Amino acid sequence: MSTVYFTDFRTGSKGNIATKIRKMFETGGFSKAIAKDEYVAVKTHFGELGNVAFIPAPVIRIFVDIINGLGAKPFITDTNTLYRGCRSNAVDHLKNAMLHGFGMECAGAPVIIADGLMGNDYKTIPFDGNHYKELKIASAIYNAHVAVVVSHVKGHELYGFGGALKNIAMGCVPPSGKQTIHSEFKPRVKESECRACGKCIAKCPVDAIAYNANKKAQINQNICIGCGECVVVCPYAAIPVVWKTSHKPLHERTAEYVKGILDTKPGKWIFFNFIMNVSPDCDCFPWNDAPVVPNIGIAASFDPVALDRACTDMVNRAEILPGSRLYTSKGECNVIDKIGGQGWQSLFECCEKIGAGERAYELVEV
Ligand code: SF4
Ligand code: SF4
Known part of the structure; x- marks a missing residue:
């Protein structure tokens, strides 16, 4: 059974949110996982432009300050997206991050887009899985000594919920890796869009x-x-992203990525989930619908499976906010089931089966 530490959002003259997060670092033993001079990736999500539900930069600064206080070297990071929005290359991504306050001035640490300018800066590692024999991990996250993964708990159109597990599997890999997680189907060229530039031909392994x-x-x-490289390299979007999949293989592939990524630095992954502004969709959309439950608190663990499980339990037990997408005259529904796809629990089962964490947890209030 894994331990999940929890605190609510109540603060006052005896302490603020920073005080609470510092206490969680000490009580949970997270400070001991960070040594002097180590590079620490603070992995978060900058939010697509138009979305305001992501974890704000001043909150990320609390983590930066704690890590600086331990004598280590924090940097704030995320990877480029598979779809062509505001974050599909490092130039647009950094602009997006700055517009949302992520920079030295507000967040207190440099921002590094972990998979480089065009999403092709990654490390390939061997993996003995049913779906994968190798995995792609964004270089800056792979090379960091420690990763502090700070996730916003919300709904997700594909997984049912978004939290630490998705922030690792999708969030720490380059776009071509994301494509292989998203779909088992192979891409096809949209002939009308092809301009015969030859880039996909040169890239295909x-x-x-x-x-x-x-x-x-x-x-x-x-x-x-089905490596996904041609989808990413085509400058004219003539090889469309393949989204088609079914839940079970999606969850199995995600679990393999979670396991492989965690194994790159055992004991050096720290997870914090913020259960606030629980919007029904992912922060990759340029909007965020009204929260479906009240703000609940902050949870943290070394085990991302137990952590996400605890957070989904807390969200599912919470009252549904009137006026939100889930509100019905009866006001009763399972929030995570309602906002996401069917069978979301199988991601926990797949992760546990492969040894990426445990579903059983003990909640310790800090
Ligand atoms: S990269 Fe795109 S435009 Fe260029 S040849 Fe391939 S499909 Fe055509
Ligand atoms: S780069 Fe080649 S192997 Fe990879 S998905 Fe495209 S066509 Fe398939």
């Missing part, structure tokens, strides 16, 4: 792409291994 008689790129589905 197994020579699955060639020009057809119309001088348009064509993917040989028998050769393609």
Whole structure:
């Protein structure tokens, strides 16, 4: 059974949120996982422009200050997105981060986009899984000695909920890795958009792409291994992102990524979940609908499975806020089930089965 530490958002003259987070660091033993001069990745999500539900920069600064106080070197980080929004390359991503307050002035530490300018700065590691024999991890996160993953608990259109597990699996990998997690189906070229630039042909690791008689790129589905690189490299979006999937394989692939990423630095992953502004959709959307439950508190653990499990339990037990998307005249529903896809619990099962954490937890109030 794993321990999950929890505090609510009540503060007063005896202490503020920073005081509470510092106490969690000490009580949970998280400070001991960070040594002097170590590089510490503070992994968060800067929020797509138009979204304001993400964890604010001044809150991230509390973590930065704690890490600085331990003599280590924090940097704030995230990876580029698979879809073409405000965060699909490091230039746009950094602009987005700055507009949301993430920079030295407000967040207190440099921002590094972990997978580089165009999402191709990553480390490939071997993995013995059913879905993967190798995994791609963003270089800056891979190279950091410690990772403090600060996640916003909310709904998610695909997983049902978003928290620490998704912040590791999707959040620590480059866009091509995200594509392989998202779908088991292989990409196809949209001929009308192809301008025959040849970039996908040069990038494909197994020579699955060639020009057809119309001088348009064509993917040989028998050769393609579904690595996702061509989707990311095409400058004209002529190879669309493949979103089609089913929940079980999605959860299995996600669990394999979680396990492989955690194993890169055992005991050096620290997870904090903020159960506040629990919007029904992911922060990747350029909006955030009204919170579906009241702000609940902050939870932390070394075990992301136990942590997300505890947070989903707390959200599911909370009252549904009138006027939110989930509010019905009866006011009764399972929040996480309602805001997300079916079968969200299977992600916990898959993670536990592969040894990425435990579903059973003990909640310790700090
Ligand atoms: S990268 Fe895109 S535009 Fe260039 S050849 Fe491939 S599909 Fe066509
Ligand atoms: S997904 Fe990977 S293997 Fe398949 S065509 Fe694209 S680059 Fe080649």
